[in-house]
Amino acid sequence: MPKATPLNAIHREAGARMVDFGGWDMPVHYGSQVEEHHAVRRDAGVFDVSHMRVVDVEGAGAREFLRFALANDVARLTTPGKALYSCLLNDTGGVVDDLIVYFFRDDLFRLVVNAGTAETDIQWLHSLNALAGHGVSITPREELALVAVQGPNARETLWKAFSETRPGSEGLAPFSAARMGDIMVARTGYTGEDGFEVVCPAEDAVSIWNGLVAAGARPCGLGARDTLRLEAGMNLYGQDMDTATSPLDAGLAWTVDLKTPRPFFGRKALENRPQAHDFLGLALLDKGGVLRAHQKVKAGDGEGEITSGTFSPTLGFSIALARLPRGTAPGAVVQVAVRDKELAARVVKPPFVRNGRSLL
Secondary structure, eight states: OOBOOTTHHHHHHTTOEEEEETTEEEEEESSOHHHHHHHHHHSOEEEEOTTSEEEEEESTTHHHHHHHHBSSOGGGOOSTTBEEEEEEEOTTSOEEEEEEEEEEETTEEEEEEOTTTHHHHHHHHHHHHHHHTOOOEEEEOTTEEEEEEESTTHHHHHHHHOGGGHHHHTTOOTTBEEEETTEEEESOOSSSSOEEEEEEEGGGHHHHHHHHHHTTOEEEOHHHHHHHHHHTTOOOBTTTBOTTSOGGGGTOGGGOOOSSOOOOTTHHHHHTSOOOEEEEEEEEOSSSOOOOTTOEEEETTEEEEEEEEEEOTTTSSEEEEEEEETTOOTTOEEEEEETTEEEEEEEEOSOSEETTEEOO
C-alpha cells in the first residue's frame, strides 16, 4: 500500500490522476500535464514534494562527517542557509543518491533526499557515521512536509499568500534557505525556473497549499515536474544515474570535488574508474517519434543510450539526455533507434530551457 502525503486528500478532491511513485501515492496531473507545464514556465505552479525526505545531521562533528560522506565538499558552505548539491557514493563509485545539503550551523546541516532511496540513504549515512566515528545524530524529520512553488511569478505568489515570509525570503540568493520558526523557505527547485521549496510541519501543509492556489499558483503533478526538469537538464535518480553509474558518466563531475585531498567515501573507487561516456542532450530533428529512455544511439563509431527522453512542451519537439561515446561533440548529428526506424537528432549541451527561454 503506497504511503500518503498530508496533501493526499486535496489531490483526490481536485480530481488528480494518482499513481504509485517511489512507494508514495502521488498525483501525475490534474487534467492537463501540458497546461501545468506551461503554467510553471509562464506564471506559477505548486507541487507536493512531501514524498522527499528531510534528514537533519547534528553534532560537533557534523561538518567533518559530511565532508567524508559526500562527494561535494561542504567546507564551501560558510554562510548560514547556503545549500550545496552533491552525490552520496558507494564503494564502487556509484551513486547511492543525489541530494541537497543546507548549512545552518557547524553542528547542524539539513539534507533533502529522494523518496525512493530515502531508507537506503539513511541506513548508508548511519553506516558511514559508524565507520568515520564522528558520532553525529542522523534524524529523519518525518513530521515535515514539502511544498514547491515554481515559475517566474512564484516568489510573488508565496508573498501574496503569506506576507509574513517575505522579510526572511526576499533577500535569498539562489540555492539558499531561511528558517522562520517551524518553516524553512529555500530558493531551490527542480524546474529550471525561479521559486521556493517550503519545508513545513505536516499539519500546516494543507493551509500552505490552499493559500498558494488561492494566490494563483496552479496545482501541478509529477508529469509536468518530469518534463520541466528534463528541459532544465536536471538528472532523475533511477534513470540518469544509480548505484551502478559513476557521477562522471552522468554529467555530475561538477558535483564531485577531486581538487582537494579530502578522503571522501567512494573517492578511490572513482579515481580508479575512468569516465566512460559523455553525458549530453539530444534534440530530435526528424519527425515521427519521441525520444525515450533506453533507446540506442549511433554516434560516430560507437553506440550510446538515452537515459531520459520526452516531448518538450516549451520547444515543441522531442529532447533527451543520453550517455554517448567519449568525444561526441555538441553539434554532431546522431541516429536514434525509435521503434523500427532510425531518426536523426542533434547533440546539444544541456540545459535545453532556462527561465522560460530556449537555450538551443
